[in-house]
Amino acid sequence: MRNTIQQNYSLAAEGARASELEAVQAAVELATAARDLTQNELKPGVIDRDRDMTHPTEQVKLMGEMGFMGIMTDPKYGGTGMDTLSYVIALEEISKVDNSCSVIMSAHNSLVCWGLEKYGNEEIKEKYLPQLASGEMIGGFCLSEPEAGSDATSQQTTAEDKGDYYLVNGTKNWITNGKKAGAYVVIAQTDREAGHRGINALLIDASTEGVSTGIKEDKLGIRSSDTSSVMFSDVKVPKSHRLGPEGFGFKYAMKTLDGGRIGIAAQALGIAAGSYELALAYSHERKTFGKPINKHQAIAFKLADMAMEVEAARMMVYRAAWLKDQGKEYATAAAMAKLFASEVAMKSSIEAVQVHGGYGYVKEYHVERLMRDAKITQIYEGTSEIQRLVIARAVTKGDVYLPID
Ligand SMILES: Cc1cc2nc3c(=O)[nH]c(=O)nc-3n(C[C@H](O)[C@H](O)[C@H](O)COP(=O)(O)OP(=O)(O)OC[C@H]3O[C@@H](n4cnc5c(N)ncnc54)[C@H](O)[C@@H]3O)c2cc1C
Numbered sequence: 533m534r535n536t537i538q539q540n541y542s543l544a545a546e547g548a549r550a551s552e553l554e555a556v557q558a559a560v561e562l563a564t565a566a567r568d569l570t571q572n573e574l575k576p577g578v579i580d581r582d583r584d585m586t587h588p589t590e591q592v593k594l595m596g597e598m599g600f601m602g603i604m605t606d607p608k609y610g611g612t613g614m615d616t617l618s619y620v621i622a623l624e625e626i627s628k629v630d631n632s633c634s635v636i637m638s639a640h641n642s643l644v645c646w647g648l649e650k651y652g653n654e655e656i657k658e659k660y661l662p663q664l665a666s667g668e669m670i671g672g673f674c675l676s677e678p679e680a681g682s683d684a685t686s687q688q689t690t691a692e693d694k695g696d697y698y699l700v701n702g703t704k705n706w707i708t709n710g711k712k713a714g715a716y717v718v719i720a721q722t723d724r725e726a727g728h729r730g731i732n733a734l735l736i737d738a739s740t741e742g743v744s745t746g747i748k749e750d751k752l753g754i755r756s757s758d759t760s761s762v763m764f765s766d767v768k769v770p771k772s773h774r775l776g777p778e779g780f781g782f783k784y785a786m787k788t789l790d791g792g793r794i795g796i797a798a799q800a801l802g803i804a805a806g807s808y809e810l811a812l813a814y815s816h817e818r819k820t821f822g823k824p825i826n827k828h829q830a831i832a833f834k835l836a837d838m839a840m841e842v843e844a845a846r847m848m849v850y851r852a853a854w855l856k857d858q859g860k861e862y863a864t865a866a867a868m869a870k871l872f873a874s875e876v877a878m879k880s881s882i883e884a885v886q887v888h889g890g891y892g893y894v895k896e897y898h899v900e901r902l903m904r905d906a907k908i909t910q911i912y913e914g915t916s917e918i919q920r921l922v923i924a925r926a927v928t929k930g931d932v933y934l935p936i937d
Contacts, residue, residue, distance in 0.1 A: 562622060566624075566625035569594060569626075570625050570626050571629070573591060574629050578629060578630050579895050579896070579898075581632065581756040582755045582756055583755075583895070585748060588632055588636070589712075595633065595667060596667015599614075601641070601645075601670075602645055602664060602666065603618065603637075603641055604616065604641060604645065605665040606649060609658070609662055609665055610662035611649075616791070617850060619794075619798070620794060623798035624798050624801050625802065627798065627799040627801070628802045628803070629898070631753065631754045631757075631799060633757075635708055636670065636708065636709060636758075638798075639792070639795075640709065641795065642792035642794070643671070643673035644671025644715070645665060645671060647717060647784055647787070648660060648775065649661060650787075651776040651784060652735065656735055660715055663714065669713075669714035670709045670712050670713050670714060671715055671716070672713035672715075672716045673707070673788070674689075674704035674719065674762055676707070677689060677703060677705055678703060678705050681705075685727065685728045687702075687720060688702055689701065689702025689703070689718065689721065690702060691720035691769065693723075694768075696770070697769055698720075698769045699769075700718065700720055700736065700742075700764045700766075700767040701767070702720060703763050704718065704762045704763075706759055707759065707760060707761065707762045708757060708759055709757075710745050710746070710748075710758055710759060710761065712758045714737070715735055715736065716743075717734070717736075717788075718733070718735075718764065719731060719732075720732055720764075720781065722778070726779060729779045729782070730779055731781035731782040731785075732779065732780070733774065733775040733776060734774055734775070736767060736769055736773065740768070740769070741768075742768075743763070744763045745760045746760045746761035752904050752908075753901070753908055789913055789914060790863040791866070793870040793913050793914060794852045796913045797849045797869035797873040798873075799909055800873035800874040800906070801849050801877070803880070803881055804842045804873065804876045804877040804881070806898075807877075807880040807883070807899055807903075808842050810884055810888075811834070811883065811884040812826075815887055818888075818889075825887070834883050834886070834887060838880050842876065844872070845872055851869070852865040852868070852869040864922065864926040867919040868919075871923070877909050878909075881902045881903035884903070885903055
């Protein structure tokens with residue numbers, strides 16, 4: 533399957549030589565492959581995994597075999613070599629059903645694989661990327677701390693410069709893939725006086741002495757994904773494991789989060805679209821007062837709003853991905869897409885529960901899970917308030933946001 537997707541996609545990616553039709557066919561093929569995986573392999577058991585907080589280890593392995601765990605990574609490092617648009621197409625499908633799987637895929641691809649490939653040196657890329665891109669090893673991104681969430685500059689984790697290595701001490705909070713990761717990208721302060729310019733991003737192997745993890749958090753949604761604290765106690769990290777130049781760590785975090793927000797926006801889009809699809813299907817089946825509920829205007833209008841908002845969110849997510857693929861500025865578009873899509877996810881999933889009536893309130897019908905999953909898309913990788921700050925800053929700075937730029 534991986535080869536088929538890769539082959540079709542590279543055909544379409546040949547730019548001028550590929551017709552638009554081929555590109556569309558490739559996208560449809562990718563979405564179909566992701567949908568088949570989701571329906572056949574992720575959906576069975578998703579309710580139990582969510583209830584029991586069971587990690588989707590086998591499902592992530594299959595995602596790796598499909599090429600999704602290194603979807604944007606260069607094939608020379610064992611990746612699938614697709615673009616951001618393909619990444620969001622696959623993420624949307626997976627997020628219609630299993631958002632634990634999609635957050636694992638998103639954090640791993642956006643915040644670890646992409647950053648490592650862009651900013652790592654050849655030695656660590658060759659050592660870690662093939663394992664990460666195949667899904668054999670999962671990556672974790674460690675920025676947040678007990679006292680540093682939205683205010684990511686107030687890092688308490690230190691990476692003391694000891695000549696040929698850094699000595700890392702501190703605690704990171706809320707780390708996706710925390711207990712399962714084989715490698716972490718860790719953001720830590722080296723030179724306090726230099727403020728955010730004194731922060732480094734380091735790739736730390738989870739097997740290094742002094743690395744430990746806390747308990748798996750018992751969450752509202754995305755319950756089977758593994759979120760935990762990660763602790764570093766006198767951890768020696770070779771200088772060669774620094775990503776980017778000295779003092780680049782904060783920038784690393786911001787740059788990777790810009791792309792990460794496209795991934796979370798795609799997750800939110802999937803939740804919204806999945807909720808809509810379930811509500812629509814149910815509205816044909818369920819009859820009240822002698823007719824399907826979608827013949828009642830109150831329900832039909834809900835479906836109309838859901839369809840319209842999902843479509844608008846999809847356009848914004850695709851556009852942010854497209855801008856990134858074109859090498860254009862995409863930070864504001866990514867913040868807008870995440871903010872908008874996460875609000876649509878919340879609204880659409882609540883309405884899907886409403887359309888299902890009492891059946892929406894029980895696990896069997898899947899929509900209550902999507903409603904619980906939706907909330908996190910307004911919190912991680914920058915809360916909605918932080919996205920508004922990012923957008924407001926761009927707008928008031930005079931960077932007028934032109935849709936075709
Ligand atoms: C399930 C889960 C997975 C996560 N995965 C990761 C991960 O893999 N790696 C990682 O590093 N982190 C991760 N996080 C952390 C997440 O990114 C943070 O929780 C998030 O950035 C918010 O930080 P905080 O929780 O400290 O909230 P705070 O920063 O304390 O914010 C509290 C409230 O104040 C608001 N607020 C804060 N500052 C401002 C401001 N200037 N203006 C207006 N409002 C403001 C916020 O929007 C929020 O509503 C994860 C969190 C969760 C719950």
